[in-house]
Amino acid sequence: MSSLAVHLDSITKRFPGVVANDDVDLRVEEGSVHALLGENGAGKTTLMNVLYGLYEPTEGVVRLNGEAMDFDSPRDAIDAGVGMIHQHFMLVDPMTVTENVVLGNEPRKWGGLAVDRLASRKAVVDLAEKYGFDVDPDAAIEDISVGEQQRVEILKALYRGADVLILDEPTAVLTPQEVEELFAVFEELTSQGKTIIFISHKLDEAMNAADDITVLRDGVNVGTVDANATNREELAELMVGREVLLDVDKPSVSTGSPALAVSELTVRDERDVVAVDGVSFDVREGEVFGIAGVDGNGQSELVEAVTGLRTPAAGSVAFDGEDITHASRRSRIARGMAYVPEDRQERGLVMDYDLVENGLLGKQHDPAFAPNGRIDWEGTYGHVTDVIEEYDVRPPDPSASAKSLSGGNQQKFIVGREFSQDPEVVVASHPTRGVDIGSVEFIHEQLLDLRARGKAILLVSSKLDEVQSLSDRLAVVHDGEFVDVVDPESTTEEELGLLMGGESVDTVDAAPARGDDA
Secondary structure, eight states: OOOEEEEEEEEEEEETTEEEEEEEEEEEETTOEEEEEOOTTSSHHHHHHHHTTSSOOSEEEEEETTEEEOOSSHHHHHHTTEEEEOSSOOOOTTSBHHHHHHTTSOOEETTTTEEOHHHHHHHHHHHHHHHTOOOOTTSBGGGSOHHHHHHHHHHHHHHTTOSEEEEESTTTTOOHHHHHHHHHHHHHHHHTTOEEEEEEOOHHHHHHHOSEEEEEETTEEEEEEEGGGOOHHHHHHHHHSSOOOOSOOOOOOOOOSEEEEEEEEEEEOTTSOEEEEEEEEEEETTEEEEEEOOTTSSHHHHHHHHHTSSOOSEEEEEETTEEOTTOOHHHHHHHTEEEEOSOIIIIIOOTTSBHHHHHHTTOTTOTTTSGGGSOOHHHHHHHHHHHHHHTTOSSOOTTSBGGGSOHHHHHHHHHHHHHTTOOSEEEEESTTTTOOHHHHHHHHHHHHHHHHTTOEEEEEOSOHHHHHHHOSEEEEEETTEEEEEEOTTTSOHHHHHHHHTTOOOTTOOBOOSSOOOO
16 A cells, blocks of 8 residues: 655645635655646645745645654755756756756765766766666756756756655646656656656646646645546536536638738847747638747747837738838737737736726727827726626726736736727737636637637647647747648647657648638
């Protein structure tokens, strides 16, 4: 009979005005993979930060192998055999794999006066061989793939003696092939007695990789289930508290003329490095044109150039046949371009403003909101109240500040503000990031309603299932270039993964860059 490697015994964690974890009991068997499932704000990361010693529980006890622990810091947790791999890797890019793994715990020579580089390299090579990791100990971090960087983070934890590994949203930046490789790593680690807890909001991945799945909702453990004895519908209902429609119903729609046309667009980033290299595409009326790719391959810079937030180095952007390459953001809004930004706090909201003021952003010169040049605050208040009600923004108070809302509710408010203006072109960058499954369902319905009404939608998403199910045509971007434009219905996830990694796939049938009527 397996013993418990981890027992979080009645953990409560309170912050001022917030109960992040409420009497949570979590039991993880030794040598197992345990998924912690839930939407953003459910308390998953807070609970794991308690286990990792970043937070001290307000109430309850952390037990490892049956022994009560009192962690004052992550160092205490590491010393007790707990390692955590964060969603954003903590690696030093110019340093080698070996240097990163041993950093802070380097083997020494000459009485401790110097780092023993040969011993360091041997330790990393031996560790990689033991667990079947394919890494180059001499490669610089900046020269290896994201999946390889993640394995380096795992090696760092193992080097420090971790028996329990926590991974926070480990698949968020991986291609499908790298996800499969990560799950193979899980199997190897557990076969050698390690215990893995991974945080996720992806139902399929939890069922595929875990032995057991615990679901948190609003800081409460609402159930632990055997991964082999559950299904997506049951997990979704546990996460949201009601039945959820998980599959997108996308009816056939006839497309019109190109509403948005991008030609030979080249965009440089903040370092003056080419981030988008000669990209061309158009988005027709009644079409969702999707862009898939691992984050950081030029999607952000492309969207900023299309929406008027960044001036391209070359190429053009046209709206209904009119060149808007150098038009202001305000003029693009006036023409009917809505924008859901990937960073809601930096690009979507003024955090100190209330929701009425945020609901007016970009529309303060629109006669509908400012007749005779003066803002109609009463009318704006009514409009924002309607958005809050329709998109279930909580708290439902137009006078609440944006910073008082959770990330998911901030996202719902932005989506509602942008979609409610009856735009002609919608640029939606990660529109469902950080919202619960029920809200994802609603936002997808709104996007498809816009599509049915003949609107042109440019959709960028890191959720491969989302961009694949919603798109009529799907471009795959790698290193600032479109590797291919494909039919999302006839292209497999594996083929998309290869394209996202920059490889060509002969079996993928390319869709035309300029779409035909459906």
